Every structure is written in structure tokens, then in C-alpha cells.
Amino acid sequence: MDKVILVAGATGDLGSKVCIExxxxxxxxxxxxxxxxxxAKISRLRDMGVEIIQTELSDISGLVAACEGVSCVVSAxxxxxxxxxxxxxxxLQxxxxxxVxxxxxxxxxxxxxxxxxGDNRNFDLRKTFQSIIDQSDIRATSIFNGAFTHVLKYDIPLLNTKEHRIEYFTGKLDWRIDFTTVDDTAAYTAAAALDDSTPRYLRIAGTQISPLELADVAKQLFGSSFDLRERGTLEAFSSYISQIRKEQPEGEHALYPVWQQMQYLYSMFAAQHTEIDNNRYPGIAWQSIATALN
Structure with missing residues (x-):
């Protein structure tokens, strides 16, 4: 019998692609x-053969009914x-x-x-849920994909295509940052959802690239050199983020306030995968930075 997988967040970009995979x-x-x-989003899911369960995430009885006979829940x-x-x-309840x-x-x-x-407000929320799920009897698997590759299309300081500039922090010129496309993350997540032997954590990276290496890729893609610019220490950047956060308390109620976007950049340079689990599921053609940006 085919396994039944329940996806929450299926109308979003990642969730819909997990359903496809x-x-x-x-x-x-x-x-x-x-x-x-x-x-329109519900219709697209139905058209691909997904069973739709309409319920509020506060309706425990509705959620229990949706979970009946399910072998794995995927939350996106x-x-x-x-x-x-x-x-x-x-x-989870x-x-x-x-x-399940x-x-x-x-x-x-x-x-x-x-x-x-405190390094990243949105990640702290995930840590809070981590403590909850780890106290339960269910087997959890977190998939860390680094940053989604498409953020490099937004002219963030790490790759500013308008000013042809790449910024990095002191001592981090060769720091290799983890990037994975949404498509590759979805494919890997689908494979993991069907794998009963997954560990607590899986770490993937379609590309691991340093600012120095990114400058070479950017030159090939955009036809001219990018200026590599050091913007100070990571510690000074963290202090600056804290200052901006205090000045903008309304951002606490927004998903991506300016200071949270800064925290994502900080996180790219503060944590990296020392080992990756890409090879656990053969057949995924991991997209390079160049391919993703074209």
C-alpha cells in the first residue's frame, strides 16, 4: 500500500512543490x-491528485481526522x-x-x-518548537537546507548586482555559505518523508560557496567584475542589528522586518554545514548557483 503523507502549508511555494515531488x-x-x-491554489493541488482537507489549524478534531492513516506529517x-x-x-498534538x-x-x-x-528571531521560534517536539513521542526529522538560493536574486549585500558589489565580514572571505533551491529542498523533503529511517537532523546544500568564489561566478554571469568589500566584524554587525531592532519595535509583529532580514545575512556567516547528507537520496540533480541565477 502506498504511504499517505500529510502536508501542511501546501498552498505555499515549498509546500506545493513537496506535494508534486x-x-x-x-x-x-x-x-x-x-x-x-x-x-486557484486549492484547484492546482486537486488537479495534481492531492486530497484536500479544509480545516483551521486551531481545530484539533479536524486535524486529527486529517492525520488518520498518515505515515508522516510534513509542515511547510x-x-x-x-x-x-x-x-x-x-x-503535532x-x-x-x-x-502518526x-x-x-x-x-x-x-x-x-x-x-x-537572539541571533535570529525566526529561528528562535523554530528552536521553541524543537523543544516541544523533542519532548513528544513522535519521531521528528528537521531538514536544514541553509539559505534558499533565490535570496541571491534580491540584491542583498552578499550579491548586489545593481552596484556590482559583494560584501563579507572580517575573516569570512573564504567562509562557505550553504544554499539550496526550493525545488531541490522539496525533492529531498519528499524522499525523507517516505524514508522511515531518517535521523533527527538532515543537512543539505545544493551549493556551498564563499564570497570569494561567488565573485567569480558573478563575473561569469554578469560579464564584469564585482567589488569585494569587507563590512566589518560579524560581532559589530550583530550589535547594529540589535540597535535597529530596538528602534523598530513594530517589526516584532512582521515576518521579515528590516532587522530580521539582517539577521538572515548574519546567520549565513555564523553557521554552516560541516557535513552534508546530499547523497542519502540519489537522483537529485542539485542546482548550482549559476543555474539558479540564470
Missing amino acids: LKRRGAVVRAIVRPESKS LAGLHDVIVTAQSHL AAIKAG PRFIPSDFCTDYTKLQP
């Missing part, structure tokens, strides 16, 4: 969608405390009540186990 691998896929979700939810901690806890053996939380990010509290 699961269907490609022969799984029976269910998706939890909120009643207010856009009909995004949000603040009300989603990452509260809603995922409701989903329902999965346990329904006897495995749970993949929405930990698709830099390896937050190597960061300190």
Missing part, C-alpha cells in the same frame, strides 16, 4: 488548507509564534492522537542548532 514518488498526498485559502508552514509554535503544536509515527517540522533554514538565542 511526493506524487512523483507514488505517495498518497493529503493537504491541510485553511477555508480562506485561495481557490511559515509565520511567527502563532504559526511556528502554536499552530505546529496543534498539528493531532498527529500524536492519530498515531513521524513529523518533519518547518525547519527549512540555516542550521539553528549552531546559533545562539
